Amino acid sequence: MAIRPLVILPDAQLRLVSKPVEVVTPEIKALVEDMFETMYDAPGIGLAAIQIGEPVRVVTIDLAKRDVKEGEEPEPRRPQVFINPEVTWTSEEHSVYEEGCLSIPEYYEEVERPAQVKVRYMDLDGKTQEIEADGLLATCLQHEIDHLNGVLFIDYLSRLKRERVTKKFAKAAKRERAA
Numbered sequence: 546m547a548i549r550p551l552v553i554l555p556d557a558q559l560r561l562v563s564k565p566v567e568v569v570t571p572e573i574k575a576l577v578e579d580m581f582e583t584m585y586d587a588p589g590i591g592l593a594a595i596q597i598g599e600p601v602r603v604v605t606i607d608l609a610k611r612d613v614k615e616g617e618e619p620e621p622r623r624p625q626v627f628i629n630p631e632v633t634w635t636s637e638e639h640s641v642y643e644e645g646c647l648s649i650p651e652y653y654e655e656v657e658r659p660a661q662v663k664v665r666y667m668d669l670d671g672k673t674q675e676i677e678a679d680g681l682l683a684t685c686l687q688h689e690i691d692h693l694n695g696v697l698f699i700d701y702l703s704r705l706k707r708e709r710v711t712k713k714f715a716k717a718a719k720r721e722r723a724a
């Protein structure tokens with residue numbers, strides 16, 4: 546297990562279409578462990594494998610509330626793994642959430658998406674499962690599945706906003722290379 550470096554905007558890897566997982570091998574299980582470790586360390590609530598540079602269709606999510614006020618107990622961890630996840634149904638109803646992304650650190654904007662989705666996926670035992678999700682899980686699943694297709698949440702913003710944030714991160718990457 547290891548905390549892996551995150552792939553940050555404007556890295557071109559974020560635009561790759563990830564490949565389906567054929568079989569859940571020990572390598573995939575090890576990747577899932579690294580993803581959780583990296584996600585918890587960040588901390589974040591969702592991660593797609595490409596965000597640590599692995600172009601395979603694997604998503605980890607944990608929506609347990611850990612960041613609580615003094616005197617409150619953090620919720621126990623609720624790790625969820627989705628392999629080859631696919632949206633099979635979306636509701637007519639939409640909802641708006643302020644989204645962020647570990648690959649676009651400290652940038653948050655409201656995004657409108659279907660409020661409920663059905664997602665079919667493979668679990669760690671290689672079994673096909675389907676869940677119906679709403680609320681934060683529905684948004685998070687759609688955000689992470691987008692990553693598998695090279696889509697980022699900033700793609701839903703106005704062109705002006707998207708160009709502004711992309712430029713900002715391109716400049717920061719240039720500064721880092723120069724340092």
Ligand SMILES: [Zn+2]
Nearest residue numbers: 645646647648
């Ligand atoms: Zn993201």
